[in-house]
Amino acid sequence: MKEHEELLEWSRSILTQVLDEASRHVVGKKEVLKNLLVALLSGGHAILDGVPGVAKTHIAKTFASTLGCEFKRIQFTPDLLPVDIIGSFVFDQKSSEFKLRKGPIFSNVVLIDEINRGTPKTQSGTIEVMQERQVTIESETFHLQEPFIVIATMNPLGTEGVYPLTEVQLDRFMLKLSLDYPTRDEERQLIDRLSAIESPEVKQVATTEDLRRLASYVEGVYVNKDMKTYMIDLVRKTRDLQELKLGGSPRALIHLYKASKAKAWIEGRIYVIPDDVKNLMGPVLSHRIWLSREAETEGVKIPDLLHNVIDETPIPGMRAAGTAE
Numbered sequence: 001m002k003e004h005e006e007l008l009e010w011s012r013s014i015l016t017q018v019l020d021e022a023s024r025h026v027v028g029k030k031e032v033l034k035n036l037l038v039a040l041l042s043g044g045h046a047i048l049d050g051v052p053g054v055a056k057t058h059i060a061k062t063f064a065s066t067l068g069c070e071f072k073r074i075q076f077t078p079d080l081l082p083v084d085i086i087g088s089f090v091f092d093q094k095s096s097e098f099k100l101r102k103g104p105i106f107s108n109v110v111l112i113d114e115i116n117r118g119t120p121k122t123q124s125g126t127i128e129v130m131q132e133r134q135v136t137i138e139s140e141t142f143h144l145q146e147p148f149i150v151i152a153t154m155n156p157l158g159t160e161g162v163y164p165l166t167e168v169q170l171d172r173f174m175l176k177l178s179l180d181y182p183t184r185d186e187e188r189q190l191i192d193r194l195s196a197i198e199s200p201e202v203k204q205v206a207t208t209e210d211l212r213r214l215a216s217y218v219e220g221v222y223v224n225k226d227m228k229t230y231m232i233d234l235v236r237k238t239r240d241l242q243e244l245k246l247g248g249s250p251r252a253l254i255h256l257y258k259a260s261k262a263k264a265w266i267e268g269r270i271y272v273i274p275d276d277v278k279n280l281m282g283p284v285l286s287h288r289i290w291l292s293r294e295a296e297t298e299g300v301k302i303p304d305l306l307h308n309v310i311d312e313t314p315i316p317g318m319r320a321a322g323t324a325e
Contacts, residue, residue, distance in 0.1 A: 008268055012268055014210055014214065015214075015266055018033075018037065018067065018206055019033055019037075022062050024196060025062045025197050027182065027186050027189045027197065028183065028189070029059055032048070032177050033059070035177055038259050038266065038280070039175050040067075040149045040215075041218045041262040042255075042259050042261060044149070044173070044174025044259065045149055045150040045175075046174060046177055047115070047151075047153075047175070047177065047287065048151065049153075049156065049179065050178060051155070054179045056153035056179060057073075057111065057153055060109075060151040061111065062202055064109035064111070065204065066202060066204060066206065067109065067206050068204040068206055069107075069108035069208055069211070070107045070108045071108065071109045072105070072107040072111070073104070073111040073113060074112050074113065076112055076113060076115050076118035076123075078118070080118050081122060082124065083103070083125075084103065084122075085103050085104065085125045086129065086137060087100060087101050087102040087105075088101055088103075100142075102142075105144075108147055108148055108208060109147075109149055110149070112150060112151070113153050114162075115153065115165065116165055117155070119163055120166065126169075127168065127169065129144065129150075130172040146212055147208060150173075167290070170287045171249055171251055174255040174259060175259065218261050218262045218265045221262075221272060222270060222271040222272070223260070223261060226315070226316040227260070227273075227274070229316045230274060230313070231253060231256050231257055231277055233313050233314075234281060234310070235247070235252055237309050237312070238309060241305060241309075242292070242295075243294075243300050244291060244292060244295070245290050245291070245292045245293075246288075246289055248285050248288055252284060252285055255284050256280060256281070256285075259280050259284055260277050263280060264276050282303060282306055289302060289305075
C-alpha cells in the first residue's frame, strides 16, 4: 500500500507539472491536455477537431514541448505522398549503396496538421504505423521507439479543400477532442497573457523515461468485472440504435478500456470507476459512429445520442474497489 501511495505521489507530481506548464501557454483547454495524456499513456492517438484559429496546432506543439520528446510536424496537403511521411531508401553515390532516409513519422510525438487536407492515398500511409507502431519501406520493417503518439488536427467537413477521413482511418484514433471557440473570459485571458502564450520557451518537465514508466503503471490499473461489463454494454448499445448506421467497433471497446485505465491513473486512482468510462464515451466513440440518413435529416446530434446511451445503460452491481473478480 505504501508503495502504491509513493508511486501515485510521484506520478501526480509529474502529471501536474505537465498540465500546469502546458496551461501557462494554452488558455482554457486543460481537459483537452489531460485527454492528450490519456491517449499518450494508453498507447493511443488523438484528433483535435475544430475550425481554423482555435489553437489546435499550438496545443499539440506545447504539449510535446513539456514532455522532452522528439517532435515532428507534418503539414498535410493534396500533393503530399506516403513516402514523404514514412521515408524511403535513397542512393548514396559516395558509398554506392541505398541508405534509409527516415520520414518525419520516426519521432515520439508526431503532429499531422490538417490531416483531412491530404488525399486518401496519403492518409493511408499512416495506418500501419498508428496501429502496429512500425513502418514498412520496400519490404523492410522498422519499429518506432516508445513513447509514440500521433496528434492530428482536422478541419470540419464543409471547409474548402478537405477530404473526408475513412472509417478505417478514424478508427485508428483513440480519441477525438473537439475544440470550440473560447468563452468571453478565456478570450480576455488570451489577450492579457499573449506574451506568455506566444513565448516559445515552454519548460520541459518530463522525460521519455518518465513517460514509459507512467505507461507501465497505467497497464496495471485494476478494472473489475462490473466495469468491464459496463463498457461492453455501452458500446454494444450504440450498435442497436436506429439513428445509427454504424455503431462502436470492437476496437472502440478496447480503446475505451485502455483510456479508462489511463484516466483513472491520471486522477490518482489504481482502479477504474464509472465516471472514468462516462467521461470518455464522447472522445472515444464520437468519431466512430455514423448517423443514418434519416437521423441526419432530422438533425440528430451524436453527443445527444451518446448522452442518452449513458443515461439508459445501468451500471452493474458494483464490487468494492480492489476486490477480486
